[in-house]
Amino acid sequence: MEKVSTGIFGGSGFYKFGENISEVKIDTPYGITSSSIFIASVEGKRVAFLPRHGVDHIYPPHKINYRANLWAMKELGVKQLFGPCAAGSLQTQIKPGELVFCDQFIDRTNGRKDTFYDGPVTTHISCAEPYCPELRTIARKSAEDLKIPFHKTGTVVVINGPRFSSKAESKWFSESGFDIINMSQYPEVVLARELEICYMNISLITDYDCGLEHEAAPTDVKSIIEVFERNLSNLKLLLFSIIKNLPPDLPCSCKETLKASRFND
């Protein structure tokens, strides 16, 4: 099997990436992945691309087999992983069309399988800094060079969905200081961390969430996807640039996440 060190999960409206694509299917102990994995050439490098909702968007966020998707990426040799997604803004200064590189999350999901470690080797990883700081630094430089509007940090609150928030919930999230809202960042980010893969989120802001007074129109899926598709070219340009600038190894501690995380070590 062809080994690749860079992976991308495509989000809503993002189902294809790169050229000279070869398709691979990977069996995992956790069941099937959202689709085949498409290994493509990007800036002279081979990259594994997997649309997290499936090619035909058949998996809603609460039904994605996150563990299978992450496990398959690890099997392919992926060390650096990008999880772009659509997100709503909870703060007026974060505008539709802009990008946010999240550095923190709040988990409001329920019932999702969010660990590879159900015993007997009891494992508690640190999640103080869940997102890779080095990938964010590279992305920041690329976004500045390309003059793409972005926010270098942000806290995403991840709701279970598939419904959107009530106004009261949304207002509560805004007033709590959370920046953006999404349904798929959790548990993707923590599962990547459990496998010691560097993970970076790139959130593309599609609308203001419904609790932002004066700003928010009622959320509807069609207009969200329209905004996403209109700005998808920026996201792809950014990914091309990041991939071009990626060193083979990063000086971060993501690859040592399991150190000191176990009772019996």
Ligand SMILES: [Zn+2]
């Ligand atoms: Zn890292």
